[in-house]
Amino acid sequence: MIERTPWLDLVCHILLIAGVVAVCLPLYYALIAATHTLPDVLQVPMPLTPGNELWTNLKTAMARGDLGRQLVNSLIVSVGVTVGKIALSILSAFAITYFRFPFRMTAFWLIFATLMLPIEVRIVPTYAVAAHPLQGLGWLLDQTGLRGPLESLTGWNVEAVVKWSLLDSYAGLILPLMASATATFLFRQLFLTIPEELLEAAKIDGASPMRFLIDVLWPMSRTNVVALTVILFVFGWNQYLWPLLITTEASMTTAVIGLSKQISAAPEAVPKWNTLMAGALLITLPPVMVVVALQRWFVKGLVDSEK
Amino acid sequence: MATVDIRKVEKSYGPAKVLHGVDLEIRHGEFAVILGPSGCGKSTLLRMIAGLEEITGGEIAIDGRVVNRLEPRERDIAMVFQNYALYPHMSVAENMSYSLRIAHAPKQTIRDKVAGVAGILGIGDFLARKPTQLSGGQRQRVAMGRAIIREPKVFLFDEPLSNLDAKLRHQMRTELKRLHLRLDATSILVTHDQVEAMSLANRLIVMNAGRVEQVGTPGEVYARPATLFVAGFIGSLPMNFFKGKVADDGRSLSLDGGAALAGEGAQIGPPDREVVVGVRPDALALAPSTAGGLGGRVELVEDLGSVKLVHLDDGRDGFVVAAPPDTELGEATEHGVKVRAKDLHLFDAASGRRL
Numbered sequence: 088m089i090e091r092t093p094w095l096d097l098v099c100h101i102l103l104i105a106g107v108v109a110v111c112l113p114l115y116y117a118l119i120a121a122t123h124t125l126p127d128v129l130q131v132p133m134p135l136t137p138g139n140e141l142w143t144n145l146k147t148a149m150a151r152g153d154l155g156r157q158l159v160n161s162l163i164v165s166v167g168v169t170v171g172k173i174a175l176s177i178l179s180a181f182a183i184t185y186f187r188f189p190f191r192m193t194a195f196w197l198i199f200a201t202l203m204l205p206i207e208v209r210i211v212p213t214y215a216v217a218a219h220p221l222q223g224l225g226w227l228l229d230q231t232g233l234r235g236p237l238e239s240l241t242g243w244n245v246e247a248v249v250k251w252s253l254l255d256s257y258a259g260l261i262l263p264l265m266a267s268a269t270a271t272f273l274f275r276q277l278f279l280t281i282p283e284e285l286l287e288a289a290k291i292d293g294a295s296p297m298r299f300l301i302d303v304l305w306p307m308s309r310t311n312v313v314a315l316t317v318i319l320f321v322f323g324w325n326q327y328l329w330p331l332l333i334t335t336e337a338s339m340t341t342a343v344i345g346l347s348k349q350i351s352a353a354p355e356a357v358p359k360w361n362t363l364m365a366g367a368l369l370i371t372l373p374p375v376m377v378v379v380a381l382q383r384w385f386v387k388g389l390v391d392s393e394k
Numbered sequence: 395m396a397t398v399d400i401r402k403v404e405k406s407y408g409p410a411k412v413l414h415g416v417d418l419e420i421r422h423g424e425f426a427v428i429l430g431p432s433g434c435g436k437s438t439l440l441r442m443i444a445g446l447e448e449i450t451g452g453e454i455a456i457d458g459r460v461v462n463r464l465e466p467r468e469r470d471i472a473m474v475f476q477n478y479a480l481y482p483h484m485s486v487a488e489n490m491s492y493s494l495r496i497a498h499a500p501k502q503t504i505r506d507k508v509a510g511v512a513g514i515l516g517i518g519d520f521l522a523r524k525p526t527q528l529s530g531g532q533r534q535r536v537a538m539g540r541a542i543i544r545e546p547k548v549f550l551f552d553e554p555l556s557n558l559d560a561k562l563r564h565q566m567r568t569e570l571k572r573l574h575l576r577l578d579a580t581s582i583l584v585t586h587d588q589v590e591a592m593s594l595a596n597r598l599i600v601m602n603a604g605r606v607e608q609v610g611t612p613g614e615v616y617a618r619p620a621t622l623f624v625a626g627f628i629g630s631l632p633m634n635f636f637k638g639k640v641a642d643d644g645r646s647l648s649l650d651g652g653a654a655l656a657g658e659g660a661q662i663g664p665p666d667r668e669v670v671v672g673v674r675p676d677a678l679a680l681a682p683s684t685a686g687g688l689g690g691r692v693e694l695v696e697d698l699g700s701v702k703l704v705h706l707d708d709g710r711d712g713f714v715v716a717a718p719p720d721t722e723l724g725e726a727t728e729h730g731v732k733v734r735a736k737d738l739h740l741f742d743a744a745s746g747r748r749l
Contacts, residue, residue: 282477282479284475284476284477284479285479285481287444287446287466287473287475287479288473288475288479288480288481288540289481289492290445290446290465290466290467291444291445291446291466291467291471291472291473291493292467292492292493292496292540292544293466293467293493293496293497294467294492294496298496302481302492303481303483306483307482307483
């Protein structure tokens with residue numbers, strides 16, 4: 088279709104360019120700020136051309152506040168969240184789509200309802216659970232009067248078990264973020280588009296349900312998995328509120344938290360914007376790398392789409 | 395030696411009953427074709443044999459073993475689906491060998507079998523291709539290869555040719571028949587296409603509305619349809635039906651509308667009975683119009699090349715005569731028809747059963 092709408096084109100382009108500027112200008116500022124010394128950055132107006140302090144600033148950023156350790160923490164959490172979310176959601180979507188069990192649709196709608204409940208909404212109860220996941224068990228043992236007999240019979244220290252906590256642990260950082268209604272929903276919709284004959288052919292070929300999932304559904308979901316990996320990795324990497332709440336030890340801090348703590352570390356002092364921006368660049372790098380690396384597969388998956 | 399015994403099999407979806415007690419015995423080496431209009435329950439029956447649908451009532455036994463409670467993989471059957479159901483992400487070789495790989499067959503065995511089956515079906519050149527890179531006929535062959543490679547006791551085909559174009563369908567039909575003879579297996583095929591059914595079957599099972607109407611060789615079913623439904627369904631030219639009554643002596647018929655058919659001296663039916671008379675268009679011959687005989691005015695003529703279909707208006711539902719191609723007919727002229735008594739199919743007007 089060929090249309091000639093010069094005015095509409097002009098307006099559209101102005102809007103688009105404005106959008107690009109709005110997104111890119113802060114990034115450009117961060118990049119510029121990371122290349123200057125602190126006094127230069129604090130000038131008014133701030134210089135708009137790159138300086139030559141980038142390397143120094145990057146080194147300072149790495150050295151200050153244990154950024155290396157924090158990047159590793161962030162990486163563990165993001166990978167854990169991504170892998171966990173995909174594994175959990177593909178399994179629950181598989182169960183909901185292919186098995187007939189009581190309250191199947193109830194389960195689906197419960198999952199669907201949590202789409203509207205991000206972690207920020209349930210953060211207080213989630214914290215309570217993460218702090219003492221087995222407290223309920225202790226209460227139950229107390230109520231039923233089984234604690235004494237159990238301790239004397241097995242020699243277990245029930246108190247220690249009940250006091251077990253997920254605070255300041257990778258499990259605590261990852262597990263509460265793992266359930267994903269969005270991913271479950273996406274996989275369910277994908278599975279619904281896969282013709283039922285494939286399932287029947289696999290049944291006749293002698294495939295068990297898990298074989299069908301691994302041999303047929305998983306390869307057919309690759310494109311979705313890649314797209315989800317990109318989204319979920321960035322989601323996990325950018326987590327702020329939950330890691331802030333659940334970690335107190337410096338060794339468990341994630342990179343995003345670490346950076347924000349540096350800003351507010353000394354309220355009376357001027358934040359060292361040049362090294363902070365250099366740190367921000369370093370922290371932005373892994374998600375960018377994931378996007379760039381998977382982009383190719385993402386497009387490839389779309390191109391030789393096998394449906 | 396594999397037989398399939400179906401005893402009083404019923405199927406309901408909730409309150410809706412789709413199979414009303416089907417009894418069938420399929421012998422070893424038979425090519426049984428289940429023919430019926432859509433919605434008659436034929437696919438459901440096949441899927442119950444395969445184990446893809448639960449059996450509401452009755453019993454299915456494969457090779458003497460009741461399989462009601464067995465998983466599809468335990469039944470020693472293979473199935474070819476209408477839309478082929480090939481795994482889109484696997485190559486042709488992987489598609490065919492999937493069942494063997496699940497069963498952990500040795501790699502060498504798998505390679506040999508794939509090569510062997512690919513040779514039989516002539517798909518050896520495509521083994522590395524994906525299903526999307528194949529034509530309809532090639533996909534069909536791969537789907538058949540996937541079934542053959544397992545060497546099952548029974549092959550089940552669910553409308554396997556209906557996604558192919560007419561020419562390819564004809565070719566695959568003959569190939570299917572040849573394959574069946576070569577493999578010496580028991581095959582059950584479901585179709586709504588009567589030409590396909592007649593050409594493939596050595597036993598034809600005609601179903602309607604969840605019941606078996608007739609079982610027999612294609613020739614038998616064509617020559618002596620057991621019910622009005624079968625009579626109307628079988629035959630590439632639909633049969634003509636006339637309502638009428640057998641005379642008191644049982645030797646002649648009077649049709650509604652006044653025409654009479656004589657039995658040429660022989661008994662043609664039980665005396666004094668309301669009947670439906672069926673006559674195939676090719677059993678009728680045009681003749682000069684006679685008073686009191688069957689006939690009508692030419693309404694339209696379809697020239698099919700090998701035959702001319704003459705639609706005659708007899709003042710009631712009308713009927714069709716298959717006339718030789720060199721017949722010349724004036725427009726709207728009156729014609730009578732001749733029919734031999736042995737070409738009349740008489741059915742009870744009330745029950746629709748053959749008399």
